[in-house]
Amino acid sequence: MEPDSLMGPRDPAACGEPVPGSAPRLGPRGASGSGPPSDVISRIGGTPLLRLSRVGRDLPRGVELWAKAEHFNPGGSVKDRAALAMVRSALADGRLPPGKTLLDASSGNTGIAYALLGALWGFPVEIILPKNASMERQRRILAYGARIRFSSPLEGTDGAQRLAKELAKDHPDRYFYPDQYNNPCNVMAHYRTTGPEIWRDSAGLVTHFVAGVGTGGTITGVGRYLKERRPEIRVTGVVPDSPLHGIEGLKHLETSLRPGILDDRYIDDWSRVSTDEAQRMTLRLAREEGLFVGTSSGAAVHAALKLGAGLEMGVLVTLLPDGGDRYLGEQYWNDGDR
Numbered sequence: 001m002e003p004d005s006l007m008g009p010r011d012p013a014a015c016g017e018p019v020p021g022s023a024p025r026l027g028p029r030g031a032s033g034s035g036p037p038s039d040v041i042s043r044i045g046g047t048p049l050l051r052l053s054r055v056g057r058d059l060p061r062g063v064e065l066w067a068k069a070e071h072f073n074p075g076g077s078v079k080d081r082a083a084l085a086m087v088r089s090a091l092a093d094g095r096l097p098p099g100k101t102l103l104d105a106s107s108g109n110t111g112i113a114y115a116l117l118g119a120l121w122g123f124p125v126e127i128i129l130p131k132n133a134s135m136e137r138q139r140r141i142l143a144y145g146a147r148i149r150f151s152s153p154l155e156g157t158d159g160a161q162r163l164a165k166e167l168a169k170d171h172p173d174r175y176f177y178p179d180q181y182n183n184p185c186n187v188m189a190h191y192r193t194t195g196p197e198i199w200r201d202s203a204g205l206v207t208h209f210v211a212g213v214g215t216g217g218t219i220t221g222v223g224r225y226l227k228e229r230r231p232e233i234r235v236t237g238v239v240p241d242s243p244l245h246g247i248e249g250l251k252h253l254e255t256s257l258r259p260g261i262l263d264d265r266y267i268d269d270w271s272r273v274s275t276d277e278a279q280r281m282t283l284r285l286a287r288e289e290g291l292f293v294g295t296s297s298g299a300a301v302h303a304a305l306k307l308g309a310g311l312e313m314g315v316l317v318t319l320l321p322d323g324g325d326r327y328l329g330e331q332y333w334n335d336g337d338r
């Protein structure tokens with residue numbers, strides 16, 4: 001596969017690879033770089049790959065389904081990885097000096113991850129959230145000591161992105177704006193950690209990777225890594241089947257701002273999932289597998305099972321982006337008859 005121009009520099013420090021002697025330091029807000037190291041950051045990544053043999057029990061005999069459980073990250077979602085890479089890179093090259101505030105748009109998970117890192121490193125964090133983001137996400141961001149600014153609930157994450165961009169442009173001295181939708185370190189985080197973990201934990205047997213698309217960081221980074229290991233591995237992107245959907249974290253690409261880091265070259269197929277299908281599978285994951293995860297996890301597993309049903313042989317790997325705790329306000333948890 002050709003080297004990727006979107007990926008940016010190859011220098012490990014450029015996307016925040018741990019550099020010897022540069023362990024995260026605790027410090028007062030605005031004074032990044034002092035104090036004892038944090039063990040919490042070293043727990044980002046290294047999440048378990050779990051066999052889903054219950055929801056997958058009707059798959060053809062030669063087909064297995066595995067899921068990477070990202071709610072085991074300290075901030076509770078896959079976005080800890082991307083936020084860590086973006087922050088490390090900015091700390092390393094001076095874009096986030098003491099006194100600057102990290103500002104970005106998020107549907108919640110990246111905001112929580114930034115807020116966690118801001119608490120540990122001591123830089124202030126301001127998150128632009130659509131006004132309708134769940135209370136659980138808002139409170140978790142506030143718990144880490146970050147600030148929230150709301151954008152229009154009618155404009156979703158696109159509106160939050162526009163507002164973040166505007167503020168960053170108007171106040172360049174106040175803000176560092178990582179722009180997760182266009183930051184190559186978001187992809188690099190998955191290319192360097194999630195992809196290799198999947199390859200290692202599946203003993204190189206993975207044949208298909210199925211993942212939801214929000215910023216596109218996960219699918220582009222993992223897809224690229226796996227295809228470099230074995231080009232025949234097929235990658236499926238999961239998206240909502242309509243613009244008005246309830247699958248938090250996923251983007252209806254035809255009607256949204258296209259993320260700059262999403263790279264189609266690593267995606268072979270697309271699977272469109274309805275909110276109802278995603279919610280039903282999310283409930284099944286809790287009730288059959290004991291996995292209390294978010295709605296986009298249900299969407300990914302639904303798509304993976306649909307794909308697996310049409311295969312004779314295969315080791316399918318999907319990814320569960322976050323836990324169900326941040327969706328407790330949703331009504332579908334007690335839908336006993338679903």
Ligand SMILES: Cc1ncc(COP(=O)(O)O)c(C=O)c1O
Pocket residue numbers: 077079107109110212213214215216217218219248249250294296297321322
């Ligand atoms: C719940 C959830 N699922 C899926 C995704 C998609 O991940 P990515 O942004 O890497 O495409 C996100 C991203 O924010 C998310 O929050």
